[in-house]
Amino acid sequence: AQSVTQLGSHVSVSEGALVLLRCNYSSSVPPYLFWYVQYPNQGLQLLLKYTSAATLVKGINGFEAEFKKSETSFHLTKPSAHMSDAAEYFCAVSAITGGGNKLTFGTGTQLKVEL
Amino acid sequence: KAGVTQTPRYLIKTRGQQVTLSCSPISGHRSVSWYQQTPGQGLQFLFEYFSETQRNKGNFPGRFSGRQFSNSRSEMNVSTLELGDSALYLCASSDLAGVEEQYFGPGTRLTVT
Numbered sequence: 001a002q003s004v005t006q007l008g009s010h011v012s013v014s015e016g017a018l019v020l021l022r023c024n025y026s027s028s029v030p031p032y033l034f035w036y037v038q039y040p041n042q043g044l045q046l047l048l049k050y051t052s053a054a055t056l057v058k059g060i061n062g063f064e065a066e067f068k069k070s071e072t073s074f075h076l077t078k079p080s081a082h083m084s085d086a087a088e089y090f091c092a093v094s095a096i097t098g099g100g101n102k103l104t105f106g107t108g109t110q111l112k113v114e115l
Numbered sequence: 116k117a118g119v120t121q122t123p124r125y126l127i128k129t130r131g132q133q134v135t136l137s138c139s140p141i142s143g144h145r146s147v148s149w150y151q152q153t154p155g156q157g158l159q160f161l162f163e164y165f166s167e168t169q170r171n172k173g174n175f176p177g178r179f180s181g182r183q184f185s186n187s188r189s190e191m192n193v194s195t196l197e198l199g200d201s202a203l204y205l206c207a208s209s210d211l212a213g214v215e216e217q218y219f220g221p222g223t224r225l226t227v228t
Contacts, residue, residue: 006205011179014143041221041224042221042222043119043171043205043219043220043221043222044205044207044219045219046218049216068200077219088205090148090158100161101146101148101163101165101170101209101215102148102170102173102218103148103158103160103207104160105150105157105158106157107157108157108158
């Protein structure tokens with residue numbers, strides 16, 4: 001079975017400060033990992049994905065994440081927060097089960113950006 | 116390309132009724148997955164369809180069912196609605212049979228009263 005744990009259900013940063021959202025995974029096979037963002041009353045938008053290529057993955061809107069196998073982590077970072085980054089962020093791991101594609105999500109981290 | 120579309124966007128039903136939600140994937144995508152999102156349980160996988168066949172099913176009761184048509188459009192049905200079925204139902208599509216990113220629609224907000 002695969003799972004992800006997101007540490008911190010709420011994170012608050014000042015505009016211009018570093019954003020760090022934590023995700024740890026558990027997987028019996030090499031994982032495929034994703035970060036999604038959800039704005040109020042909207043669906044999920046893919047920020048970035050790790051699929052066993054480069055361990056440092058760059059995504060949209062200045063976000064990036066680093067896959068660290070030794071720490072079973074895939075933390076999301078952004079050097080400088082912007083007000084528009086306020087949203088909920090979900091880490092997810094993908095599993096091939098029954099030949100199909102299934103995402104298992106973490107519980108989400110609500111990011112608040114303050115002036 | 117147009118994104119994933121879901122209809123209706125909002126729905127209010129009464130306990131005991133049934134409901135059908137629709138999802139149109141991105142053109143060319145053959146895999147459609149459904150997820151339920153609630154404040155208490157978070158995002159949970161319901162099922163996945165690929166080429167009209169259900170490949171995966173989550174841990175939901177039999178009241179939740181789905182199907183996929185030859186044009187890859189998908190519907191999910193919930194019978195005998197319960198208050199706890201109130202949720203945002205998200206549909207996602209992907210273009211390959213393997214592990215690829217899924218593209219999500221805006222969701223259908225179902226309220227059961």
